Amino acid sequence: MHPVLFLTGFVTVSVPSAAAGAFFEMCRACGYAFRSVKNTENGTLYATFSALTARRVLRSSALRNLPVTPCVQGGAPTLLRRFLHRPGLVAGTVLAVGILLLSSLFLWDVDVTGVETVPEAELRAELAAVGLSPGAFLPRLDADALAVAVRRADPRLSYVAVNLHGTVAAVQVRESVETPPRETPRPANLVAKCDGVVVLPLIFEGERLVEAGDTVRAGDILAGGVIDTDNNGLRVTRAAGEVLARTVHTYTVRVPFTYEQKAYTGRRGYEMAFRFFGWEGNFLKTTGKLTGEYDIIDFESKWSGALPRAVPVFLTGKTAWEYTAVPARRTAKEALETANAELTALLAADSATRTLLEKTVEVAADEAGVTLICTITAEENIAVVSEIAVP
Amino acid sequence: MRKKPDFITRLGEKLDIPRAIFSGSFGCVVEGTRELTVRGCRKILSYDPAAILLAVGGGTRLLIEGEALLFRAFGAGSVTLSGEIRSLTFQKEAE
Numbered sequence: 001m002h003p004v005l006f007l008t009g010f011v012t013v014s015v016p017s018a019a020a021g022a023f024f025e026m027c028r029a030c031g032y033a034f035r036s037v038k039n040t041e042n043g044t045l046y047a048t049f050s051a052l053t054a055r056r057v058l059r060s061s062a063l064r065n066l067p068v069t070p071c072v073q074g075g076a077p078t079l080l081r082r083f084l085h086r087p088g089l090v091a092g093t094v095l096a097v098g099i100l101l102l103s104s105l106f107l108w109d110v111d112v113t114g115v116e117t118v119p120e121a122e123l124r125a126e127l128a129a130v131g132l133s134p135g136a137f138l139p140r141l142d143a144d145a146l147a148v149a150v151r152r153a154d155p156r157l158s159y160v161a162v163n164l165h166g167t168v169a170a171v172q173v174r175e176s177v178e179t180p181p182r183e184t185p186r187p188a189n190l191v192a193k194c195d196g197v198v199v200l201p202l203i204f205e206g207e208r209l210v211e212a213g214d215t216v217r218a219g220d221i222l223a224g225g226v227i228d229t230d231n232n233g234l235r236v237t238r239a240a241g242e243v244l245a246r247t248v249h250t251y252t253v254r255v256p257f258t259y260e261q262k263a264y265t266g267r268r269g270y271e272m273a274f275r276f277f278g279w280e281g282n283f284l285k286t287t288g289k290l291t292g293e294y295d296i297i298d299f300e301s302k303w304s305g306a307l308p309r310a311v312p313v314f315l316t317g318k319t320a321w322e323y324t325a326v327p328a329r330r331t332a333k334e335a336l337e338t339a340n341a342e343l344t345a346l347l348a349a350d351s352a353t354r355t356l357l358e359k360t361v362e363v364a365a366d367e368a369g370v371t372l373i374c375t376i377t378a379e380e381n382i383a384v385v386s387e388i389a390v391p
Numbered sequence: 392m393r394k395k396p397d398f399i400t401r402l403g404e405k406l407d408i409p410r411a412i413f414s415g416s417f418g419c420v421v422e423g424t425r426e427l428t429v430r431g432c433r434k435i436l437s438y439d440p441a442a443i444l445l446a447v448g449g450g451t452r453l454l455i456e457g458e459a460l461l462f463r464a465f466g467a468g469s470v471t472l473s474g475e476i477r478s479l480t481f482q483k484e485a486e
Contacts, residue, residue: 021438028465039440039461
C-alpha cells in the first residue's frame with residue numbers, strides 16, 4: 001500500500017457487475033481517481049479510493065442510484081479513530097510516553113568497578129544510603145559530593161569517583177591496602193601435629209631436637225624456642241622450619257544401601273514483584289500454600305533488547321519447587337562406586353599438603369552398607385608453631 | 392462515393408496542424424496488447440471485462456474487445472485501460 005494512501009485513509013467500495021459501466025462513467029465524468037481496482041470472478045468490482053474521494057464517490061453514487069457500497073475502511077485515520085475509542089489504551093499510551101520522557105530525569109543503573117575484597121552488595125547498599133541508587137533524581141545528584149560521602153562512610157575504600165554518563169552512574173573505587181602492624185615475634189616451639197617418623201628435619205631457627213629416623217608422637221617438640229647458650233645463658237626465640245616425616249593416616253567411608261532422595265511433588269509456589277527503578281512492589285505470593293520442603297530458584301526478567309543495558313523496569317521473584325524426602329535404595333555396586341568417589345574426594349582434598357607414598361584399601365560390606373577403610377602412608381611437614389609463655 | 396472532409400480537417404491538412412488540437416478529435420495509444428489509452432473519450436457507454444464501448448469525438452464509437460479488461464485511470468478526457476486487448480473497432484453513431 002502506498003504510504004500516502006495509508007496516511008490519508010482509504011475506502012474500498014464494491015460495485016455489482018451490472019453497474020460497473022455506469023460506475024466507471026461516473027468516475028470518468030467527475031474525475032474520481034481510484035488507487036486500485038480489481039474485478040472478481042463473480043463480476044463484482046472492487047475499487048479503492050482515498051477516504052476523501054470515497055465520500056464524494058458515495059455521494060455521487062447515491063444521487064445516480066448506483067449500488068456502490070463501502071466494504072473496507074483502513075489507514076491511519078481509521079486506526080486513530082479506533083484507538084481513540086479505547087480510553088484505556090489512550091491512557092496507557094500517554095502514561096508510557098510520559099514515563100519514557102520522565103525516565104531520562106532519573107538514574108537507571110549504577111556500574112561499580114574496582115571492588116576486590118569489599119562485597120559489591122555492601123558497596124551498593126552504601127551508595128544507596130548516600131542517595132546513589134536506581135531511581136535517584138538526576139538533577140539533584142552531585143557526583144563529587146557523593147564520592148566524598150561514600151569514601152568517608154567506608155574506611156575500606158581509599159578512592160571513590162562517581163561519573164554520570166547520561167542516566168547511568170559509573171562508580172570507580174580503589175580499596176585501601178592495610179599494612180599489618182609490625183609485631184615483635186613471640187617465642188615459640190615447633191611441635192609435631194601428628195605421629196610420624198622423621199625423614200628430614202630442616203630447622204631454620206631454634207634448637208633442633210630430632211634427627212632423621214626418630215619416631216615422634218603428636219605434640220612432641222621438634223625444635224625448641226629456648227636455647228641454652230654457653231656465654232649468655234638462656235635465650236628465647238621463635239623456632240621456625242620444616243620437619244618432613246613419614247606419616248600414616250586412615251580414612252573411613254561408609255555408604256549405606258538405603259538413603260533419602262528428593263521427590264518433587266509438582267506443586268510450585270511463586271513470589272513475584274514488579275521493580276521500577278528503585279521501587280519494588282509485590283503482587284503475587286503463593287509460597288505460603290506449600291507445606292513441605294522446597295528448592296528456590298530466583299529469577300529476574302531483565303529486558304535489554306537492542307539496548308546496551310537492561311531497562312530498569314522488570315519482574316523479579318522466585319519459584320519454589322516443593323519436594324518430599326522419600327526412602328530409596330542403591331545396589332551394592334552403586335554403593336561401592338559412591339564410596340570410592342567420596343574416598344577419592346577426601347584424598348584429593350588432603351593431597352595438597354602431603355606426598356602419597358602408599359595406599360591400601362579394604363572393603364567391608366554388611367547388610368546395611370559398604371565401608372571403605374583406606375590407609376595411606378605419606379610424607380609431609382608435621383611441624384607446627386606452638387607459642388610458649390615467657391614470664 | 393468518398394465523403395469530402397470538412398473545412399477544419401482540410402485546413403489542418405493544408406497547414407500541417409496536428410489533429411489533436413482540434414475540438415472533437417480523438418486518438419488511441421496502444422502499448423502492446425496489454426494497455427490502451429484513448430484520448431478524447433466522451434462517455435463510457437458500457438463496460439464488461441470482455442468488451443468496452445466508448446463514445447469518442449466526431450460521432451464515433453470505439454468498441455474494445457478482449458479479456459479481463461479494466462479501467463486503470465481517467466484524466467483530462469482520456470481513459471486508460473488494461474487487459475488482454477484483442478481488437479479495436481470504430482463505429483459511427485448512426486450504425
